[in-house]
Amino acid sequence: MVLKPFHSSMDFKDIFKIAFIGLSTHRVRSILTILGIVIGITAITIITSLGDSAQGFILGELESFGTNSAFVIPGRTAFGGENILTDSLREKDVEALAKKGNVPAAELIVPFVFGPAKVIYESEKYYSSLLGASPGNKDIDDLELAGGEFINEEDVIQKSAVIILGSKVKEELFGSSDAVGQKVKIKDKSYRVIGVLEPKGQSLFVNYDQVVIVPYTTAQQYILGYSYIQRIVVTASSAEKLPGMVRDIEETLRDSHNIENPDDDDFFVQTPEDAAETFGMITDVLTILLASIAAISLVVGGVGIMNIMLVSVTERTREIGLRKALGARNKDILLQFLIEAVILTGTGGIIGIALGSILTYVSTIAILHFTGISFPFSSPVSGALLGVSVSTAIGFIFGIYPARQASLKSPMEALRYE
Amino acid sequence: MSLIEVKNLKKIYEDEGVQTAGLNGIDLVIEEGEFISVVGPSGSGKSTLLQVLGCLDRPTSGRYVLSGKLLDSYSDNDLAEVRNKEMGFVFQAFNLLPRLSVSDNVKLPLIYGGVKEPERTEIAQKVIDLVGLTDRADYKTSKLSGGQKQRVAIARALVNNPKIIFADEPTGNLDSKSGEIILDFFQKLNDAGHTIVIVTHESYVAQSAKRMINVRDGRIESDEVVKNRRIVGRDGLIK
Numbered sequence: 001m002v003l004k005p006f007h008s009s010m011d012f013k014d015i016f017k018i019a020f021i022g023l024s025t026h027r028v029r030s031i032l033t034i035l036g037i038v039i040g041i042t043a044i045t046i047i048t049s050l051g052d053s054a055q056g057f058i059l060g061e062l063e064s065f066g067t068n069s070a071f072v073i074p075g076r077t078a079f080g081g082e083n084i085l086t087d088s089l090r091e092k093d094v095e096a097l098a099k100k101g102n103v104p105a106a107e108l109i110v111p112f113v114f115g116p117a118k119v120i121y122e123s124e125k126y127y128s129s130l131l132g133a134s135p136g137n138k139d140i141d142d143l144e145l146a147g148g149e150f151i152n153e154e155d156v157i158q159k160s161a162v163i164i165l166g167s168k169v170k171e172e173l174f175g176s177s178d179a180v181g182q183k184v185k186i187k188d189k190s191y192r193v194i195g196v197l198e199p200k201g202q203s204l205f206v207n208y209d210q211v212v213i214v215p216y217t218t219a220q221q222y223i224l225g226y227s228y229i230q231r232i233v234v235t236a237s238s239a240e241k242l243p244g245m246v247r248d249i250e251e252t253l254r255d256s257h258n259i260e261n262p263d264d265d266d267f268f269v270q271t272p273e274d275a276a277e278t279f280g281m282i283t284d285v286l287t288i289l290l291a292s293i294a295a296i297s298l299v300v301g302g303v304g305i306m307n308i309m310l311v312s313v314t315e316r317t318r319e320i321g322l323r324k325a326l327g328a329r330n331k332d333i334l335l336q337f338l339i340e341a342v343i344l345t346g347t348g349g350i351i352g353i354a355l356g357s358i359l360t361y362v363s364t365i366a367i368l369h370f371t372g373i374s375f376p377f378s379s380p381v382s383g384a385l386l387g388v389s390v391s392t393a394i395g396f397i398f399g400i401y402p403a404r405q406a407s408l409k410s411p412m413e414a415l416r417y418e
Numbered sequence: 419m420s421l422i423e424v425k426n427l428k429k430i431y432e433d434e435g436v437q438t439a440g441l442n443g444i445d446l447v448i449e450e451g452e453f454i455s456v457v458g459p460s461g462s463g464k465s466t467l468l469q470v471l472g473c474l475d476r477p478t479s480g481r482y483v484l485s486g487k488l489l490d491s492y493s494d495n496d497l498a499e500v501r502n503k504e505m506g507f508v509f510q511a512f513n514l515l516p517r518l519s520v521s522d523n524v525k526l527p528l529i530y531g532g533v534k535e536p537e538r539t540e541i542a543q544k545v546i547d548l549v550g551l552t553d554r555a556d557y558k559t560s561k562l563s564g565g566q567k568q569r570v571a572i573a574r575a576l577v578n579n580p581k582i583i584f585a586d587e588p589t590g591n592l593d594s595k596s597g598e599i600i601l602d603f604f605q606k607l608n609d610a611g612h613t614i615v616i617v618t619h620e621s622y623v624a625q626s627a628k629r630m631i632n633v634r635d636g637r638i639e640s641d642e643v644v645k646n647r648r649i650v651g652r653d654g655l656i657k
Contacts, residue, residue: 011529011532011534014529018529021517021518024517025517318513319515322513322515323526323530324498324501325472325474325501325507325513326501326502326507326526326527326530326574327498327499327501327502327503327527327530327531327578328498328530329494329495329498329499329530330494330495330498331495332530410475411474411475411501412469412474412475415474415509415513
């Protein structure tokens with residue numbers, strides 16, 4: 001007659017308690033063991049949450065252009081096509097877009113150019129960025145004047161020699177004295193200062209404090225020496241009309257350029273949404289790349305844990321033997337050591353997330369302090385979830401082998417172990 | 419039905435191809451309520467016999483019937499259950515977990531047996547009282563004397579109310595006074611109906627049992643009733 005005994009199982013709570021005692025017995029070793037995991041998870045947390053911050057920052061900047069404007073860019077794509085066909089947008093395109101009926105949803109049509117310029121006032125000179133603007137730039141770039149006025153339609157038509165100075169340019173050239181009405185020189189031509197901008201600070205692409213603004217027609221003729229246009233911003237009366245407007249712009253320009261197949265387009269119409277998507281993709285790829293590098297440190301940490309667990313199992317052979325003699329089954333011993341490993345890595349993960357969040361917060365403050373760019377601090381929720389699950393998984397993966405070794409020890413051999 | 423019945427029990431160790439016999443054909447019957455001492459020179463196989471009887475090790479061949487159940491086909495986990503429910507162990511080196519309290523050490527078999535709180539604490543407290551360590555229940559076992567440690571071990575062996583207690587040189591690491599206290603405990607436990615098997619190489623320990631088995635070269639050389647048995651408590655060494 002073979003009567004198998006009835007298996008009663010032990011509480012999970014008890015296994016946890018046993019594992020905790022096992023770990024607290026070797027406190028220093030436990031702390032050193034999880035260091036690798038802490039560093040890895042810290043790195044991942046910083047990278048993912050700074051990635052989120054960067055994305056948030058870029059999206060915020062793009063939104064400042066308004067959600068109902070479209071950018072017309074010369075060349076085949078938004079990026080990379082700039083070297084060829086950059087002269088494809090001309091004044092006639094602006095006229096075609098402005099023609100009523102071609103793009104009915106268009107409210108503002110703002111062509112502009114940009115480049116470098118050396119501005120001279122008496123003995124002072126300043127190397128600034130030049131914006132060859134339309135009157136509409138004041139709205140789309142959200143510019144405020146500290147004094148004077150912005151360029152008007154007449155200035156564009158007349159190619160007037162008038163200029164508006166960024167706050168920093170004004171300060172460098174004129175100090176505290178009034179600039180409006182004075183004359184500055186660019187490429188030996190005199191320009192009358194008609195306005196000064198309010199300080200605005202760094203935006204995504206431009207620092208408006210270091211910029212000077214002239215009519216785009218003036219910039220083309222006297223400063224840049226070409227007649228094409230680098231950007232045309234077209235704003236729609238509402239965000240809903242944007243997609244239709246983009247199609248109208250494309251058709252108008254194809255017509256103007258005698259293009260029949262859209263594949264041959266020598267221009268590109270981009271909405272802030274498109275740009276956000278592209279930037280989002282770039283930051284995502286960067287984040288994943290950096291996070292995978294950080295993940296290597298997690299693997300190294302995991303191997304370290306396995307190593308220490310194996311030592312621990314050997315060292316505690318007598319304990320294992322005793323537990324088995326008292327009725328612990330293989331499963332009980334396996335779980336004890338596996339849970340020890342998971343507690344170790346899980347704790348390492350939580351510490352890493354806390355450390356990573358603090359460091360991220362500190363670095364957003366540092367970025368604000370040193371560059372003036374206000375990076376939004378995004379609480380690293382996705383990074384935290386990733387960190388906890390990854391570190392727990394590492395505990396399982398690298399803990400299972402030592403735990404199995406422990407569970408398979410025969411009670412007698414283990415008890416006899418010196 | 420006998421408590422334990424083994425027939426032609428053999429245990430052969432193999433180390434780098436060299437075979438040595440630990441047990442060389444043991445036939446033995448143990449009835450409930452017996453108090454047996456197993457003696458023999460070192461290397462005789464007396465400890466091996468205890469380990470095989472205690473299900474800590476499997477015999478290479480032979481039959482082992484415990485309370486009418488043939489253990490041959492039992493898995494490792496089944497044997498763990500048998501050790502947990504039906505057996506108690508006392509070792510020479512105490513084998514307590516030093517970081518745990520007396521109470522937590524005593525509770526270990528209950529934890530693996532699936533006994534839940536608060537019942538667990540109640541049962542543990544009873545056996546701790548029984549071995550006279552009531553006021554030491556919360557002490558870490560590393561803070562106890564050798565004699566006290568062995569009493570904790572006895573409490574732990576008793577906590578699951580086992581059918582049989584195996585003790586391997588239980589007085590080997592103790593001074594003679596502490597050793598006598600431990601022997602007195604075993605005798606009292608036996609008086610209360612517990613079956614006890616003690617392995618020892620000291621004749622005064624062996625003389626405290628009721629039946630003495632002499633093992634040599636893995637075989638039972640003699641198996642006799644102890645004449646002039648020492649009754650420890652009566653010697654006035656403990657209360």
